[in-house]
Amino acid sequence: MTHTVRDKQRLLARVRRIRGQVEAIERALESEASCEKVMHLLAGMRGATAGLMAQIVEDHVLTHLVDAEKHPGALNEDAAEQLLEVVRTYLK
Amino acid sequence: MTHTVRDKQRLLARVRRIRGQVEAIERALESEASCEKVMHLLAGMRGATAGLMAQIVEDHVLTHLVDAEKHPGALNEDAAEQLLEVVRTYLK
Amino acid sequence: MTHTVRDKQRLLARVRRIRGQVEAIERALESEASCEKVMHLLAGMRGATAGLMAQIVEDHVLTHLVDAEKHPGALNEDAAEQLLEVVRTYLK
């Protein structure tokens, strides 16, 4: 995932937190925790997953849509930021 | 909305269909239609709204992220298509 | 929509606001407003649509799932509230 080498540690930290949340849901189900608790854990994990996807999409847009070495300055940064605002809104 | 001049009629057709769906919801509420009917109408209108947003995002990505006159060929089309697949999945 | 007679005016006010938002999007497209503006208007309208659906689902849960005249007190209000919290989270 070349566009995230730079951000690899940050993405890995996010995905490991999500793994911890999934494990907490598994434990809650095994121990027959209340339905309310399971739904809360699941909603939290879904939010974290959306955040990870938003991060990956952001890296993708900023790094992959234009090869900055071949075409320096070609990416319209304002237009990219507008796109990412929409993505973040929809991934919440 | 310069990036959609080409697609302006198509976008207007979509938004007018959505307006018709909103008006149908208004009439359903006024005539005290069943809750089930109102929820179905609303789900349909939400789908159409997501489709409009996906279309606008697609036009934005393909037209605005790179000024094709100044930087011909700078937009990586495969990367753009991968992005749009994600957007479509999340906007369903 | 018997379960919303009581709330009919409130729901109609919501749907009329959405209609106004759709009309603003139509005008923005017709006048070739910036893509950014159209995306913002559309995101606002989507939020209002989600709010309307959340309201209708809430009315449905509180009024239709149990016939309160035949089965007074049968609806578990805590469980209903937990359900509605999840619905609101997902409809944001």
Add this chain to the structure above:
Amino acid sequence: MTHTVRDKQRLLARVRRIRGQVEAIERALESEASCEKVMHLLAGMRGATAGLMAQIVEDHVLTHLVDAEKHPGALNEDAAEQLLEVVRTYLK
């Protein structure tokens, strides 16, 4: 999670599949797989998470909203099914 004792194994199977999907994403990030691959894995995991939430909400509605021992027959099954259709649509 008393309302899912019956379905406990089914829910655990779902959550374990999600854990496997998260682990696959972690491995993909560690091995610097393509961005496209990571986005596909993440979209699949998001779909599975939505399916788990829909299942839990369904169990919650059918088991917790009405205490069937104290109030047999009080839950309006048609109204519950209409609600669950909406939930499934929005959780896709």
